[in-house]
Amino acid sequence: MKFKLKIWRQDSAKSKGGMKRYEIDQVSENTSFLEMLDILNEQLVNSGEEPVAFDSDCREGICGTCSLTINGEAHGPSHPAAACQLYMRQFKDGETITVEPFRVRSFPIVKDLVIDRSALDRIVQAGGFVSARTGSAPEANSTPIPKHNADLAMEAAACIGCGACAAACPNASAMLFTSAKISHLAFLPQGQAERSRRVLGMVRQMDVEGFGNCTNTYECEAVCPAEISASFIAKMNREYAVASLRERMGE
Amino acid sequence: MIGSLESRIPDGPLAEKWRKHQNNSRLVAPNNRRRFEIIIVGTGLAGGSAAATLGEQGYNVKxxxxxxxxxxxxxxxAQGGINAAKNYPNDGDSVYRLFYDTIKGGDFRSREANVYRLAEVSNLIIDQCVAQGVPFAREYGGLLANRSFGGAQVSRTFYARGQTGQQLLLGAYQALSRQVAAGTVKMFPQTEMLDLVLVDGHAKGIITRNLITGEIVRHAADAVVLATGGYGNVFYLSTNARGCNVTATYRAYKKGxxxxxxxxxxxxxxCIPVSGQHQSKLTLxxxxxxxxxxxxxxxxxNDHRAPNEIPEGERDYYLERKYPSFGNLAPRDISSRSAKEVCDEGRGVGETGRGVYLDFKEAIARLGENTIRERYGNLFDIYGKITGDNAYEKPMRIYPAVHYTMGGLWVDYNLMSNIPGLHVLGEANFSDHGANRLGASALMQGLADGYFVLPYTLPNYLAGQIGKRPAPDHPEFLRAESEVRGRIQHLLDLDGARSVDSFHRELGLLLWDKCGMARNAAGLQEAIERIPQLREEFWSPNGGVSVLGKGETFNQSLERAGRVADFLEFGELMCRDALARDESCGGHFREEHQTAEGEALRDDDNFADVFAWEYQGNGKPNEPILHQEPLHFESVQLATRSYK
Structure with missing residues (x-):
């Protein structure tokens, strides 16, 4: 297969970037999208041009490292999937493909297609955990958890932390990411003690990082590789309302 | 050699060793803990859990x-699960059985005391993870569910769909995040360790490169912990992530x-079979x-009919035929070798002939498609995405792939290497899995080391080290820094013609061929001769590797070049070890040593030892020195491993 590529190139966080055109030929349809970029990079190295910087690690859709906007969509045209799970057979022969990084103000560009998502780590540090000191845990089966709740918690916990939700959102909101963690822990008895503190801390950090708010466009849910449901955002809003009311009442 | 090869296994009955050791180990008082700085490299299950736990205890962790x-x-x-000896299914499991299965699964090439301790703390891990909110699978009654895994006749594996590793890691990451917020742990993401610094023979710091800015930094500490994973990517194609590398442990090896x-x-x-030459990784x-x-x-x-057209009578369910009591759940090394055997015979399937079927037709008929979807839905989806095939309708095609490495830096019972102060956890050490690891044991070992072993054994070292942390401008630090800078400059100065990946791919193919599922002396010799040549080509001032860009910026070619340079040395060490181990055991199958039925033939009289290699330089006449630690078996009888 043959493709025309338009790829975002930017030297560093401070420099100005722009789209650059490349062509690539003789790509097998079983090549993954990232392998196609590997082949392009090999060509660039052979011709003395610096390869395109892009992030990837596990290449099986679980580590959440990939951060490509392909043809204007976070993670590309095939959902649910991370960019590393795309194969060239999903594109038309001869197609022009544009490749950009996730575009979110809170994810500054490091170089070319690589971005800085440390904002997401800081949201988790603001309360996305259960304070369970190592060695102090009770016997695991001492607290039964209804299967339904455990399953719901798992659905929320499946988030891979890629940030595609924020990239797809017209408001650059990270609410799908944040609500997934809040919901995961709110569904479980272990998460109850810090339930209020958690939602207040994480939502406030989300604002500090400059992410926008949700206006129900559901773009986040549409691109999420882990199929996290936007209904968790509604759950987070309820959790936040209750917690802030309690806070105001001095509870 | 620095330090000693003494395993420091406490005496006394097997089941009491760990308790006794804990009671006899030195402690660091709470008010002294904040005086210590601990460096932990790697944030996987082992490194993440260790950093979180030591932070909780009051140490300053980087x-x-x-x-x-x-x-x-x-x-x-990691997909499948984590083992523990809870015996919730009431099927006869116990700490002893988990210990025995693990040591037998490892083909009697691991230390009894380490493995027993692992089995002992396995139950604490499940308690800890549940308390953190890890959403393990549950029964309708609300209690934890279990499933079975290879190499065991009990159901002892806890799981969270097919994403157990993810959930356990997020548990550790959240515990770590809590400590970052509390100020006890300082995170250095996108930072690579490029050298270990020794002061007076003790590990007292590391040299790192910030991958974003290219800045080289000296970090001094009271102890260094490596939890940097395995070296499977030496084969280029493996199920490891692209970035996994041997650099941290290899540079420590070069320091003694x-x-x-x-x-x-x-x-x-x-694993999903290889499909083309540009493939960048394999999927498990x-x-x-x-x-x-x-x-x-x-x-x-050479039967090219579609699988559904091949009648029952013309199929060979070879694992069930050869190993009736374990069947399809035979251990990994045995299952892999059997797949290679049938493909070598010309009975492999798929375009390349390197594949076998994994068929769910009968299970779907027995349990219904929904049950199968509930158990393995995400795996079927992954398979569909990669191959374009629907495994609910036709069998999956699978083939073995490099996945995990049992070898690693030598450690004693305290998980300390022969260099005082250097501790090694998880896949990066060698200690618990012998010559073959059983399924669902890697997660167990990573978390055991990080949550429940190191936090007890590290203080034993630290107690004697109060006030001994050197300043980061100590001459040893300056020397190590200048070596690191020199090496980076050397790579950038090479005006070569070949990409880093092309060298890596060539090394990988060579190792897969000569040091993969089956090895023999002639092939290993060949590899030992070829690898230094490849290394020379890599470093050749003209025609060698091409590393574009600068050192003081984000430069992925430079990162990879440094890692591949280390793989090009490490691959040779691996072949030397495989050649020296003139027996078959577990995943190490020497064709010269097999039974009439083609099973691995151990030689306990001569090789019931750990082989530990000391760096002397590369190639002749500076070959590495082999040290041997004999393995003592007091509680188990060395038996021929049988899964028939």
Whole structure:
């Protein structure tokens, strides 16, 4: 297969970037999208041009490292999937493909297609955990958890932390990411003690990082590789309302 | 040699050793803990859990990872589950049985005391993870569910769909995040360790490169912990993440740490087969699939019919035929080798002939498609995305791939290497899995080391080290820094013609061929001759590797070049170890040593030892020195491993 590529190139966080055109030929349809970029990079190295910087690690859709906007969509045209799970057979022969990084103000560009998502780590540090000191845990089966709740918690916990939700959102909101963690822990008895503190801390950090708010466009849910449901955002809003009311009442 | 090769296993009965050791180990008082700085490299299950726990205890921890977030370490990709001896299914499990299965699974090439301790703390791990909110699978009554895994006749594996590694890692990451917020742990993401610094023979710091800015930094500490994973990517194609590398442990080896059993590599039987030359990685299909899937190939050679057209009578369910009591759940090394055998006979399936079927037809008929979807849905989806095939309708095609490495830096019972102060955890050490690791044991070991072993053994070292932390401008630090800078400059100065990946691919193919699922002396000799040539080509001032860009910026070619340069040295060490170990055991199958039925033939009289290699330089006449630690078996009888 043959493709025309338009790829975002930017030297560093401070420099100005722009789209650059490349062509690539003789790509097998079983090549993954990232392998196609590997082949392009090999060509660039052979011709003395610096390869395109892009992030990837596990290449099986679980580590959440990939951060490509392909043809204007976070993670590309095939959902649910991370960019590393795309194969060239999903594109038309001869197609022009544009490749950009996730575009979110809170994810500054490091170089070319690589971005800085440390904002997401800081949201988790603001309360996305259960304070369970190592060695102090009770016997695991001492607290039964209804299967339904455990399953719901798992659905929320499946988030891979890629940030595609924020990239797809017209408001650059990270609410799908944040609500997934809040919901995961709110569904479980272990998460109850810090339930209020958690939602207040994480939502406030989300604002500090400059992410926008949700206006129900559901773009986040549409691109999420882990199929996290936007209904968790509604759950987070309820959790936040209750917690802030309690806070105001001095509870 | 620095330090000693003494395993420091406490005496006394097996079941009392760990308790006794804990009681006799030195402690650091709470008010002294904040005086210590601990460096932990790697944020996977082992490194992440260790950093969180030591932070909770009040130490100052610096935690490093090459990824952009601690949550992305490759433990995240583990699918199937984690073992523990809870015996919730009431099927006869116990700490002893988990210990015995693990030591037998490792083909009697691991230390009894380490493995027993692992089995002992396994139950605490489950308690800890549940308390953190890890959403393990549950029964309708609300209690935890279990499933079975290869190499065991009990159900002792806890799981969270097919994403157990992800959930356990997020548990550790969240505990780590809590400590970052509390100020006890400082995170250094996108930072790579490029050298270990020794002061007066003790590990007292590291040299790192910030992958974003290219800045080289000296970090001094009271102790250094490496939890940097395995070296499977030496084969280029493996199920490891692209960034996984041997650099941290290899540089420690070059500073005097012994590398133990590097030839013990695990080739996982159920991966998606290789499809083309530009493939960048292989994808694992969890072994848990073998609970319900049946492995088969056609009885006839070169049978190109579609699988559904091959009648029952013309199929060979070879694992069930050869190993009736374990069947499709035979251990990984045995299953992989059997797949290679049938493909070598010309009975492999798929375009390349390097594949076997994993068939769910019978399970779907028995349990219904919904049950199968509930158990393995995400795995079937992954398979569909990669191959374009629907495994609910036709059997999966699978083939073995490099997955895990049992070898690693040598450590004693305290998880301390022969270099005082240098501790090594998880896949990066060699200690618990012998010559073959059983499924669902890697997660167990990573978390055991990080949550429940190191926090007890590290104070034993630290107690004697109060006030001994050197300043980061100590001459040893300056020397190490200038070596690191020199090496980077050397790579950038090479005006070569070949990409880093092309060297890596060539090395990988060579190792897969000569030091993969089956090895022999002639092939290993060949590799030992070829690798130094390849290294020379890599470093050649003209025609060698091409590293574009600058050192003081984000430069992925430079990162990879440094890692591949280390693989080009390490690959030779692996072949030397495989050649020296003139027996077959577990994942190390020497063709010269097999039974009439083609099973691995151990030589306990001569090789019931750990091989630990000491660096002397590269190539002749500076070959590495072999040290041997004899393995003593007091509680188990060395038996021929049988899964028939």
């Amino acid at each position: 935690s490093f990872c090459y990824q952009d977030s601690a949550r992305r370490a490759h433990s995240i990709a 740490a012994l590398f133990a059993n590097p030839c013990y590599t695990q080739i996982h039987p159920t 299909m969890s072994e848990s699939l073998r609970n319900d899937g049946r492995v088969w190939v056609p009885k006839k050679k």
